[in-house]
Amino acid sequence: MMLHPELEAFLDLAEANAGNAPLHRLSPEQARRVFQQSTEQLRWPAPAGLVCQSLHAPARDGAAIPLRLYRRPEAGGPLPVLVYFHGGGFVVGSLDSHDGVCRELCARSGCAVLAVGYRLAPEHRFPVALQDGEDCLAWLATEAQALGLDSTRVAFGGDSAGATLATVLAIQAARLGEQAPLVPSAQLLCYPVTDASRQSVSRTLFGEGYLLESDTLEWFYDHYARTPQDRHDWRFSPLLAEDLHGVAPAIVALAGLDPLLDEGRAYVERLREAGVAVELIELPGLTHDLLRMASVLPEVLEVHERLGAALGRAMG
Template structure:
């Protein structure tokens, strides 16, 4: 199959990246400038900002409830952005869609980002919020049953790492993990996965851009050989939560996500891996207005039920 025509049309309109080193402030400002006004966002029963107090510090979170309910399941959402982009605002539409389709209370995490916050600050924030949900379930409306993690791209890296941290700490509350086009191997040797070569150019995220975009995180102390940085390098995957992994046909990161799914399966983890045809990287964040890719939220809801 070829790249979805609407994705191809949008990619053709994007300007070339500016020359010179990447500037986080400029890139963040550009991303935030595309956030839609509050009045144009998907309406939900309740959306509120609060602060999660964790052992690593206070972490801003946004809590979404699609319906009025005293208690129910909770989904902790970790946004993507190569560990230095993304925010509660830029991924607000993703969290809203997850809440609406799943019926779960969604807790979106405003974790600290590189390069200002060195590794493992962002990862600690994510893990701290998961523990905060468990410890403050009554306040959030968690019924003590379903507790899911979901994330896209680098947010999915954090999902896999947090699931491993919880397992190693004996925190058994996490029931599901959802990884949208995950970045699981931050050693960007192009010979590791065929998709890094097959989808190297022309599909949005390009293989040559992986190193510079992740450099802020890696240069802050994140070691690609560490399984908490590159979760696919974890040797023992037994006992991890049931998983849903969605990949894009034309994503350079496709094969590492699918390889991770196969390793989870071999370790006895219940896992579903789905490749979305015609899609490149970022289709949940950028193209979920297309019915073919909004299906990702519907599939997530089915998985969580």
């Protein structure tokens, strides 16, 4: 499988001009600054005519979790809503880093998008990010009507580590049944982390030179976990969950040159074995974090269109 030529040229240029060490050689604070710099460099003209509202949800420890709600200006309510968790290995990333992604999904799906600014590690280690997600869902269940959102048509989604959070929240909802504050109608999972407990062939094949390095994954996991045993907790590695029956139908996008490819495929297989409907979108020649690459590779906008259309169909 060949790397897309334009993406290969971008990665070569980035390596040649690298003024920063790889993320795994930086402190979390330094890594966040570098990730924010990359956000500015990768910015593209994402849909600008959306209504964007800043909100907060209360966390169980009294903290305020920042949220950002996107909707199309002409949309009437109540709207279906995608609750979106950004990527960044639980250590980097923010509402701003994935603003363009949320705008594309909102504009192309017909759904509102509620982006969650969950707290990051190592200041807030596992399972704080997940608990922030739980608390935001509980808040949304009570506030949806006032916000013009339809609490019966909710999707959980995200990319990378954010997709992991969405995955776990969907499993929890299936297990809680009627006791769940919100039961998702769908999941949108873009190159999720599903198994941090072991290596895979794709981790070896694509662990260096394809944007996300295997050493950086280990750095992320070490900062997020309290102890090495946390990696074996299904809430950290959802591929290890014993039962996936009743989980919401999933739209899963996987990059062909991603260290996480094999575990993403394995999770799709587990879902299908449990009778869960899965729409799998494999993207050969592309790397991890591809949703933020529209300025490098215009074809990424076609990926946004495919994901938005799939989400719109799933949410009716």
